[in-house]
Structures are given as C-alpha cells and as structure tokens.
Amino acid sequence: MNDVQKLKNDVQRLETENSHLKAEIKNKTESCTKTLACLDQKTHVAFYVFYSYNFKALTIGTTLVFDSVVTNLGNGYNKRTGIFTAPSSGVYTFTWTVNTAGLHVAGQSGQYGEMNASIKQNGVTRGSIKADSESENNDEAATGFVVLSLKAGDEIQVVSDKLNGQGSIYSDKKYGRTTFSGFQIA
The missing domain is CATH 2.60.120.40 (Jelly Rolls)
Structure with a gap:
C-alpha cells in the first residue's frame, strides 16, 4: 500500500507541476504578443x-x-x-x-x-x-x-x-x- 500511495503522490505532484508550467507558457506567449521580445519566434x-x-x-x-x-x-x-x-x-x-x-x-x-x-x-x-x-x-x-x-x-x-x-x-x-x-x- 505504501508503494501505491507513493505513486499517487508522485502523480499528483506531476499534475500540479504540469499545471504550473502550462500557466507559465501561457503568460509568456501572451507577453510575447504584446512586446517585441518575441521577434525571434515569428x-x-x-x-x-x-x-x-x-x-x-x-x-x-x-x-x-x-x-x-x-x-x-x-x-x-x-x-x-x-x-x-x-x-x-x-x-x-x-x-x-x-x-x-x-x-x-x-x-x-x-x-x-x-x-x-x-x-x-x-x-x-x-x-x-x-x-x-x-x-x-x-x-x-x-x-x-x-x-x-x-x-x-x-x-x-x-x-x-x-x-x-x-x-x-x-x-x-x-x-x-x-x-x-x-x-x-x-
């Protein structure tokens, strides 16, 4: 049971980390479209x-x-x-x-x-x-x-x-x- 709980915790941690990374990418993309900082991306x-x-x-x-x-x-x-x-x-x-x-x-x-x-x-x-x-x-x-x-x-x-x-x-x-x-x- 301990191994199963450990895997559940790892999955939850990864889901949280993935959610934060998606939000960071979204913020950078929105910022890029508002400034010239993204010229190298277009x-x-x-x-x-x-x-x-x-x-x-x-x-x-x-x-x-x-x-x-x-x-x-x-x-x-x-x-x-x-x-x-x-x-x-x-x-x-x-x-x-x-x-x-x-x-x-x-x-x-x-x-x-x-x-x-x-x-x-x-x-x-x-x-x-x-x-x-x-x-x-x-x-x-x-x-x-x-x-x-x-x-x-x-x-x-x-x-x-x-x-x-x-x-x-x-x-x-x-x-x-x-x-x-x-x-x-x-």
Whole structure:
C-alpha cells in the first residue's frame, strides 16, 4: 500500500507541476504578443532593393521596378512587378530614395534629372518625394519614410507621380542608389 500511495503522490505532484508550467507558457506567449521580445519566434519580414543602373526618368503612373534584391525576408517583394505584398498583417515601415542626375546619363540630353515618387498602398498615395536637378552638376536626392498599418495581401509600390519625370536618374556606387526598403515592426 505504501508503494501505491507513493505513486499517487508522485502523480499528483506531476499534475500540479504540469499545471504550473502550462500557466507559465501561457503568460509568456501572451507577453510575447504584446512586446517585441518575441521577434525571434515569428517570421521576419524585411526587404531592401535598388536599381542596379542609371535610368531615364519615368512617365506619370509608372511603377519603379527595382531589379537588384539585397534582402527579401518573407518573400514579399516581387522583382518582376516592383510591388511588395504584405505576407502578414501588422505595422510596417517603408523608405524610398530617388537620386536625380545633374549630368546627361542613361542616353539623355536636354533637361537634367527631375522626378516625383510616391509610395502607394493598394493604389492610394501614402507619401511623396521630389528630387530636381536644376543645373549641370547639381545632383539632388530625396528620401521618404512612412509607417503604415497593413493587412495581409496589401500591396505597396513606388510610383512616378505628379508630373512626367525628365532627364536621368542615378543609381550607382559613385552617385548613390535609387532604393526601396521596408520591414514589419509589429
């Protein structure tokens, strides 16, 4: 009888310990979802892309299709379309930069580089920048930054906007890259 009682006590002790461990796991999981302390437990979403060459300014409504992909965690950026599609709902940050040329590059003559570039969420403008090289050797750059709440499947793209661009846009090691990047923060 002593052995049977000992086994019953062990089972009761283990059940109590199991109950405490379940409660601890539940508390940590709830805490993790409320803070950034659990980042290593979820899939990361981040991308950084740029044009690998200087190019002619784009007409209104043209999506910038960045061909050089450095980072694409979560596979949200599509190199063929230039569109980032949110793989999960959450809060994201995005930044985009345009470098206009104060020289005639990319087969251009006449006007120097000028371009407006807007970031769009499902076709709605969420931010806009303008870079304008007014004279020879007057290179200009502009960078935009936004924080957006996205649903899974929302599309983000950088679009030539407001006016037809003119001249040339830089994207090289010497004068700076024309870029697009973003990552999920919550």
